[in-house]
Amino acid sequence: MRIDSFLWCIRVFKSRNSASQACKKGNVKINGQVIKPSREVLPLDQLKIRKEQVWKSYEIIALPKSRVGAKIVPLYAIDKTSPEEIAHLEFQHLAPSVKRDRGTGRPTKKERREIDELLENKENLMEDL
Numbered sequence: 001m002r003i004d005s006f007l008w009c010i011r012v013f014k015s016r017n018s019a020s021q022a023c024k025k026g027n028v029k030i031n032g033q034v035i036k037p038s039r040e041v042l043p044l045d046q047l048k049i050r051k052e053q054v055w056k057s058y059e060i061i062a063l064p065k066s067r068v069g070a071k072i073v074p075l076y077a078i079d080k081t082s083p084e085e086i087a088h089l090e091f092q093h094l095a096p097s098v099k100r101d102r103g104t105g106r107p108t109k110k111e112r113r114e115i116d117e118l119l120e121n122k123e124n125l126m127e128d129l
Helices: 003-009 016-024 083-094 109-128
Strands: 028-030 046-051 054-060 077-079
Touching: 003 016, 003 028, 016 028, 016 046, 054 083
Parallel strands: none
Antiparallel strands: 028 046, 046 054, 054 077
């Protein structure tokens, strides 16, 4: 089974195309090597996938015939992501971010100061941890 198809089947990516793009960008490794989307996977291969700025680790147990339900995924791959990586991902979701509505133009001077203050507070939080 191709790696992009496998990642789609075990629900790591929403589409096979996005799995293929991740492989092309070098965000997928098998046994420590960056691979192409057409690379065949085998049971006992070690996967590392960079998604949302975190490297997730998986061990392949078996190959599914088609896309499987979320409850059945542990039959095909074991998630071996370290607890530190998971904590880092959770912390990213808690951190404040600046998002502007499309079409609102450039921020005014006052809005720019508010954005800078928000980002400065975020940096201070990161340093405290």
